[in-house]
Amino acid sequence: MPTAAQAVWDVTDHGTLTLDSSFWAPKADRRERAGRTARLADQFLQMNRAALAEMGIDPRVAYDGASARLELRASDMVGGIALRSPTTGMHDLGLVVRPRFAWRGLGPTWLETGWTVVPTILGGPQLPQSDRRTPLWVLSSVVLHRLSLMLRQIDRRFAMQDAVLPAPRGGVRWDQYAAQHLPRAQFTSVPCRVPVLERDHDLRGVIHLVLRQQRAALMSVKSDGGIVVTLLEFCNRLLQSVADTTPRPPMPGELERWGRSRTLANLRPGLEAIEWTVEERGLAGLADLRGLPWKLPMNEFFEAWVERLARELVVRVGGVLRSGRLRETLSPIQWNPPFTGSQRYLLPDLVLETEDHTVVLDAKYKRHWRELSQEPWHSVGEELREEHRRDLLQVLAYSSLFDARRVSCVLVYPCEESTWDHLEATGQTVQRAEVQGGSRHVDIFLAAIPFGRRPRDIAGPMIEALVS
Numbered sequence: 001m002p003t004a005a006q007a008v009w010d011v012t013d014h015g016t017l018t019l020d021s022s023f024w025a026p027k028a029d030r031r032e033r034a035g036r037t038a039r040l041a042d043q044f045l046q047m048n049r050a051a052l053a054e055m056g057i058d059p060r061v062a063y064d065g066a067s068a069r070l071e072l073r074a075s076d077m078v079g080g081i082a083l084r085s086p087t088t089g090m091h092d093l094g095l096v097v098r099p100r101f102a103w104r105g106l107g108p109t110w111l112e113t114g115w116t117v118v119p120t121i122l123g124g125p126q127l128p129q130s131d132r133r134t135p136l137w138v139l140s141s142v143v144l145h146r147l148s149l150m151l152r153q154i155d156r157r158f159a160m161q162d163a164v165l166p167a168p169r170g171g172v173r174w175d176q177y178a179a180q181h182l183p184r185a186q187f188t189s190v191p192c193r194v195p196v197l198e199r200d201h202d203l204r205g206v207i208h209l210v211l212r213q214q215r216a217a218l219m220s221v222k223s224d225g226g227i228v229v230t231l232l233e234f235c236n237r238l239l240q241s242v243a244d245t246t247p248r249p250p251m252p253g254e255l256e257r258w259g260r261s262r263t264l265a266n267l268r269p270g271l272e273a274i275e276w277t278v279e280e281r282g283l284a285g286l287a288d289l290r291g292l293p294w295k296l297p298m299n300e301f302f303e304a305w306v307e308r309l310a311r312e313l314v315v316r317v318g319g320v321l322r323s324g325r326l327r328e329t330l331s332p333i334q335w336n337p338p339f340t341g342s343q344r345y346l347l348p349d350l351v352l353e354t355e356d357h358t359v360v361l362d363a364k365y366k367r368h369w370r371e372l373s374q375e376p377w378h379s380v381g382e383e384l385r386e387e388h389r390r391d392l393l394q395v396l397a398y399s400s401l402f403d404a405r406r407v408s409c410v411l412v413y414p415c416e417e418s419t420w421d422h423l424e425a426t427g428q429t430v431q432r433a434e435v436q437g438g439s440r441h442v443d444i445f446l447a448a449i450p451f452g453r454r455p456r457d458i459a460g461p462m463i464e465a466l467v468s
Contacts, residue, residue, distance in 0.1 A: 007128045008080075008094035013298055014366075015100070017072040038068040043086040045070075051081050054122065055097060055295055076365050079295035080134060082125040094127035096134065099298055101414060103135050105452030107227035109305050110141070112455060116304040116325070118142055121272070122293040136221050137228050139292060140214055143273040144234055147207055150270030151241055154200055160193055170194035201245055203258065207270075209247035210277045211239050249278060302365040303349050305451065306412050309462075310350045310361055312455035316463055319354035331401050348398045358404040359466060362395045363412050392444070396435065399442045408443040408466060420450040420458070429458075430465040 011017040041061045045052075052059055056075030061068055074097045083093040099106055119142055162173075166188045173191040181189045215235045222228050259271050276292060307323055314321045322328035329348045335341035350361040366387065395409040415423070423429045433444045447462055 007092060008096060010096040010098055010133055011072065011074050012098050012100040013074050013076055013078050015074050017074070017095070019070040019072070038063060040086040041068045041070045044084075047084040047086060047089070051083060051124070055079060055081055055095070057095070057097075076298045077295050078298055079119065079122075079293070080127055081122065081293045081295075082127050091125040092128055096127075098133060101416065101451045103138070104225070105417065105450070106301075107135075107137070107225055107452075108454075109301075109451045111227060111230055113301075113304040113308050115141065115145060116307070117296070117301045118145060119294045119296040121276070122295060124293055126291040126293065135224055136217060137224060137231055138296075139294060140218055141231055142294075143210070143214055143277060144231060144238065146270045146273040147210065148234075148238055150267050150273075151204075151207065151238065153267055153270075154203065160195055162191070162193055164189050165192050165194070166190070168192065202248075202254075204242050205245040205248040206250045206254075206274060206278075208239070208242040208245050209249055210274050211235055211242065212247055213277050215239065250274070299363070299365040302414055303363040306361060306363040306449070307350055309412075309449060309455045309459060310352060312459045313352060313359075313463060313466075316459060317354065317467060319352050319357075322351045322353070324349045346398060346401060348395075348401075351402075353402075353404070356405040357408065357466075358402040358406070359408045359410060360395060360398045360402070361410045361412055362391070362398065364391055365414060366391075395444070396442065406441075406443070408445060410445040410447055410462070410466075412447045412449060415448040415450055417450040417452055420448055420453070423448055424461065427461075429461040432465060 009017055009019075038061070045059050045061070049059075052072070056077040058073040058075070060071045060073065062071055063069075072095070078097045078099050080094060080096040082091040083095055084090065085092040119138060121139070121142060168190050169192050171193040173193065176191045177189075181187070181191070215232065218228055218232050218235065222232070255271055255275055259268055303325065307321075307325065310321055313319075324330070324347045327347070329351045331346045333341065333343055333345055348360050349363050352359040352361065391411055395411055399407050399409050420429060429448050431446045433446075435442045435444060445462075445465055447465075449458055
C-alpha cells in the first residue's frame, strides 16, 4: 500500500489504488487519527476532483470505524497527472496509470496502427518528479508528430513579395513602372507583387534545435526496442527537411509572439511541443518530457489495433471495410417526434462487407477474456456477467442493421501474449455461437487478440472461423 514518502503513485488501468491513514496522517496518534484521516480524505477529493475526473478515476472513501481509506479506481484511461496534497495544498503528489498490457507490447502495436491514436498532453501543473515508469518514447512521439505537421504547414505557407521581373507577373505596379522605369528605357524591368513560398527560417531554426534534442533523448533509450529505432528514423527525416537552417533556441518572448500571430494560429500545437522541449528540465540539457501530465484512452487505442487487424482480414479475404472511427458505419435512429428518445444512432466499430457476408467487429478493452476463458460461467462475478450480456445485446443490435445472406458479429477482447499462445495451441482464440430467430441467422464470435504481435501472425484463427 502506498505511503506518504511516495510522491508519485502508480496503478494499472482498471485497477484500484488504496491509500490508508499512514499517508493522510502519518504522525497522528490513534485517538485523533480516525477523525483527521476522514477530513483529509474529503479535502483531498475536493481539491482533486477535476483532475481525477480527467483521468476517469472513480474515488471512494472507505471507513471502518477506526480510520479512513481512500480507493482510487482506474478506468481504461492511462497517463499521468499531478495532484494537490491535502496537507500542503500544493501539487506535491502525482498519479500514474499504466496499461495492464505492458509498454513492451504496446510499442509494436503503435507502429502497426500508424499512430492513429496518440496521447493527449494536458494543461495544468507537471508531475512533482519525472515519471520513469512511462517510456520516454510515448511522449516524444507526440512532439515529433506535432513538429512534422508543423513543418508541412510552414512549407505550404505563401506570402506576397515585391520584385522587379523581366515580364509582368502577379500584381504589376504600373504607376511605379511608368514613373521610374519607362523614363530610363528599362522596358524589361517590371515591378510586381508576386506570391512566393515563404520558409520561416527563424521558426525552422528553432524546430531544428528541438529535433536535435529529441534525437539525443531517444538515443539515450535506444535499448527500449524497435519503436525507438523507428522514431529515430522519423526524427532523422525531419532533421533532413530543416538541414538548410542553423539550430537556435527561441528568443525571449518569441514563442508567445508566434502563438499570437494570425498566420501561425494553426501551428499552436507544434509551438506547445517546442515549449515542452526547450524548457530543458532534464539532465545535460535534454528535455525530460516525463513530467508532463498526459492521458491516452486505451479503449480507443485498442479499437485502432482491431481496425489494423481488420485491414489484414480485408487483404486476405477481400471485401470493403468501413470504420466507426471515421463515422462510416453510423446509422441514425429516427424518433417520432424527433425531440423524444435518448440514443440517436448506432455506431459499430468496424463493418467488413463481402458480396454475401457482413462481419461486424466490436472492440472491447475489458477484462472479460481471461475470466471467461478460464472460469465456468456460473463462477464469474455478477458485474462481469452483466457487462458481457450488454456487450452481446449491443453487437446483436448492430447485426439488425444488415440484411446480407450471412451476418457475423465478433466481440474482440485483448489478452496477454502468453494467454493467446495457450488459446491458439488449444484452438480457443475464437469461440463461436449461433442465434436463430425465424428465418434470420446470426453467428456470434468471441475473439482474443494480443498486443505486440504482427497482424498477419494472429489473423489466421479469425479468418478460419469467419470463412468456415
